[in-house]
Amino acid sequence: MSLTAALLIASALFGLGLWGALGQQSIVMLLMGIELMINGVMLAGGAMWAYAAGGEPKGQLLVVIAMAVMAVEMAVGFAIVVAVYRARQVDLTEGLDSLAR
Amino acid sequence: MTGVAFWVFGVAAVVAGWRVFRTDSMVRATFLLLASFLNVGAILLLLGGAYLGMALLFMMTVEMTVMVIFMVAFMMNPAGLNPMNMTHQPRLAAVAGWAAFAGGAAVAWRSNFPDRPLPAGKAVIAELGTELMGRSMLMFETAGVALVATMIGAVVLSSRRSRYGQDAGDDGSLPPVLDPATGAYPAGVLPEPEASGHGHHGGHS
Amino acid sequence: MSLHADVWAAPVLAGAVLALGAYVVAVLDVAAAGLVAGTGSRRVLAQPVRNVALLIRQEPTLTERPDRASWVLAPALYAGLAAAGISVVPWSRTFSIADVDTGIVLWGSIEALVVVALFLHGWSANSHQPLLAAYRFVAVGLSYLLLSMFVLIAAAIPAESLQLSRIVESQAGLWNVVRQPLGLPLFAVAALGSTTWGPLNLAAGDDLSGGTTADVSGLPLLVWLGARAAMLTAFAAMGTAVFLGGWHGPLLPDPLWVVLKTVALLAALVASGHLVARVRAERFVTWCWMVLLPLGFADLALAGLQALR
Numbered sequence: 001m002s003l004t005a006a007l008l009i010a011s012a013l014f015g016l017g018l019w020g021a022l023g024q025q026s027i028v029m030l031l032m033g034i035e036l037m038i039n040g041v042m043l044a045g046g047a048m049w050a051y052a053a054g055g056e057p058k059g060q061l062l063v064v065i066a067m068a069v070m071a072v073e074m075a076v077g078f079a080i081v082v083a084v085y086r087a088r089q090v091d092l093t094e095g096l097d098s099l100a101r
Numbered sequence: 102m103t104g105v106a107f108w109v110f111g112v113a114a115v116v117a118g119w120r121v122f123r124t125d126s127m128v129r130a131t132f133l134l135l136a137s138f139l140n141v142g143a144i145l146l147l148l149g150g151a152y153l154g155m156a157l158l159f160m161m162t163v164e165m166t167v168m169v170i171f172m173v174a175f176m177m178n179p180a181g182l183n184p185m186n187m188t189h190q191p192r193l194a195a196v197a198g199w200a201a202f203a204g205g206a207a208v209a210w211r212s213n214f215p216d217r218p219l220p221a222g223k224a225v226i227a228e229l230g231t232e233l234m235g236r237s238m239l240m241f242e243t244a245g246v247a248l249v250a251t252m253i254g255a256v257v258l259s260s261r262r263s264r265y266g267q268d269a270g271d272d273g274s275l276p277p278v279l280d281p282a283t284g285a286y287p288a289g290v291l292p293e294p295e296a297s298g299h300g301h302h303g304g305h306s
Numbered sequence: 307m308s309l310h311a312d313v314w315a316a317p318v319l320a321g322a323v324l325a326l327g328a329y330v331v332a333v334l335d336v337a338a339a340g341l342v343a344g345t346g347s348r349r350v351l352a353q354p355v356r357n358v359a360l361l362i363r364q365e366p367t368l369t370e371r372p373d374r375a376s377w378v379l380a381p382a383l384y385a386g387l388a389a390a391g392i393s394v395v396p397w398s399r400t401f402s403i404a405d406v407d408t409g410i411v412l413w414g415s416i417e418a419l420v421v422v423a424l425f426l427h428g429w430s431a432n433s434h435q436p437l438l439a440a441y442r443f444v445a446v447g448l449s450y451l452l453l454s455m456f457v458l459i460a461a462a463i464p465a466e467s468l469q470l471s472r473i474v475e476s477q478a479g480l481w482n483v484v485r486q487p488l489g490l491p492l493f494a495v496a497a498l499g500s501t502t503w504g505p506l507n508l509a510a511g512d513d514l515s516g517g518t519t520a521d522v523s524g525l526p527l528l529v530w531l532g533a534r535a536a537m538l539t540a541f542a543a544m545g546t547a548v549f550l551g552g553w554h555g556p557l558l559p560d561p562l563w564v565v566l567k568t569v570a571l572l573a574a575l576v577a578s579g580h581l582v583a584r585v586r587a588e589r590f591v592t593w594c595w596m597v598l599l600p601l602g603f604a605d606l607a608l609a610g611l612q613a614l615r
Contacts, residue, residue, distance in 0.1 A: 016202075
């Protein structure tokens, strides 16, 4: 249970989240990919706090702020899902390119 | 003992995270993500972050409960009774995922992090409390304001009564189709062709 | 400060306490039904045993294409959460099964996971009524979850700790039910909600032909109902620890005081099932967010003001 092991697990979670976020068509599954990424970040932050920062309280603060970020991301993501579903009857990311034109 | 427990939780978190995107049942996907979070929370508890681990367990459970409601409401295959594949750009996604993991693993392996472990007997919960309410009060308050702004924004985005007036949030939206393959609506649901302006793509939302 | 039970003794102890508590809940239920109906109740002590025997003999049904993993997981999770909940309750000034630093937050997690367990139970049957019951319950559950966290944190403020043993110690002079009067009623709402009991019986009620238990029978139903009664016991024990002064009391030994107070609280909770009508889900959700949650804020503010003095 060392810092390297914990950071390895955190990188694995981050990589899995990125794979899911980029590869999924459904907005809700994309949200889950982002959640996994933030999960990895929180684990990495907690591990660094416990092993490399000597229990400095700001390390815990970082993890708490990451949790708040996760809540914000989910709330806005679900509002977007609802708005997209109302307009297109499916919750897919395909065709959401009005800003690209 | 804690070393074994750490690896059990860690591997379980990674496997659950992988299965999230490989399972057909959407409800199972949500709860597999919850399982991944619960394992990370357990690891945080093992590392000594007593409040962090518990708060993670609590918050993630509530978030996944909300997510499962949305899953069943919006996804096409919530129970996984049919196999489905809803991926796009699979190669790019896989390459990006592996690259992220490789980068993180390289940092984890090769970096020389300072070795300052958590001192035993530290009052971590009391320290977190005094830090949140004391020196980092500004950060805490900013997070609070951001959450309030998010709440308002989410309600505005998804409310039927948008800022354009009563029922204007539904402008351009149509009720769900009866048969996704043909796009057929139940009889009497759509307005008559003369009354409606555009077809399905009713303007930009 | 508290003596932790041995790792192997902890589940056995928790299981024994919960089994006894579930039996007490069943007895109280039969007695309350008889009292309220005016018919009196015969064989109050034997009736629960007969019900258990009937359920063991009954054939367990299975629906078409259920989610088998959730079918098994949901009752096990429910029972496990009750066991986790009862283990942090202090039985005397030196003993609790597992006194964690963050007992209050653990209880928040337990209540949240109960919502998950009940949703899985309704989902797993692949049937209409259980799914409707699960959905109704999630709406209600998300409403009272915040409420219970506020009142629990308010109780933690005078103790300046999230640890349950310290919270009980802080009530040496005055019980929390006196200095935070809103706490116990609001916590009772959470208790009734988490066990879908009485007025908040939206997930297992007769209006949905049994709710999430509509397609469950036999041994799985017995495990589910037993876990529900065990969870009610755990909530009552938690309520006595946090609001009714735990093991504080003049003459009798500490654990006996805990048992007496828990049984009293259990009697009140169980009786509410026969005295108060079931709420309507949408009305309760509105009322919870508009009335009860501000009351929870007021409770928290009151506790904070008292601590500042």
